[in-house]
Amino acid sequence: MVEQSERGPAYNFWARVKSEQATRGWSDSELFRQSGVTRNTINGLKTRKRVEAATVNAIADALDIPRDKAHVLAGLVPSDDEQPDTEAADAREAILRDPIYNDEQRAAMLQLHDLFARTNRGES
Incomplete structure (x- = not known):
């Protein structure tokens, strides 16, 4: 098993x-x-x-x-049980949960996500 x-x-x-x-x-x-x-x-x-x-x-x-x-x-x-209640998915959570990424890829994706989030909020 x-x-x-x-x-x-x-x-x-x-x-x-x-x-x-x-x-x-x-x-x-x-x-x-x-x-x-x-x-x-x-x-x-x-x-x-x-x-x-x-x-x-x-x-x-x-x-x-x-x-x-x-x-x-x-x-x-x-599954339907795991579907979020809102239509908008949290990208950070999706990156953390996606089994396709290894640790290095996940860290890079999270850095990009955070960079885009700061840029969209007008931060440098």
């Missing part, structure tokens, strides 16, 4: 894929044939920090998982 700390943002999607695959009695080869996504890519959903929407779409389509549900499970979009 993958430790919680080792799970990537798409772990829940991977678990659903494996469940659907088992229900259909599909081997990894059959899932590859149906989706066009390699076994390594599918298994990488467990721990990979980033997943492509096209990959999620291909697998979801092969297994008849609605794309919107698949995107939530894969961590590409927040």
Whole structure:
């Protein structure tokens, strides 16, 4: 079993894929044939920090998982429970939560965000 700390943002999607695959009695080869996504890519959903929407779409389509549900499970979009109450998203919070950035990238993005915020407020 993958430790919680080792799970990537798409772990829940991977678990659903494996469940659907088992229900259909599909081997990894059959899932590859149906989706066009390699076994390594599918298994990488467990721990990979980033997943492509096209990959999620291909697998979801092969297994008849609605794309919107698949995107939530894969961590590409927040679930309805996680949606902010306002339409305007806080950019700083989005940068902090986005698993696509490593620590160095996140720090750079936050510096840019703060620079733009100061500029927009008329500060130097």
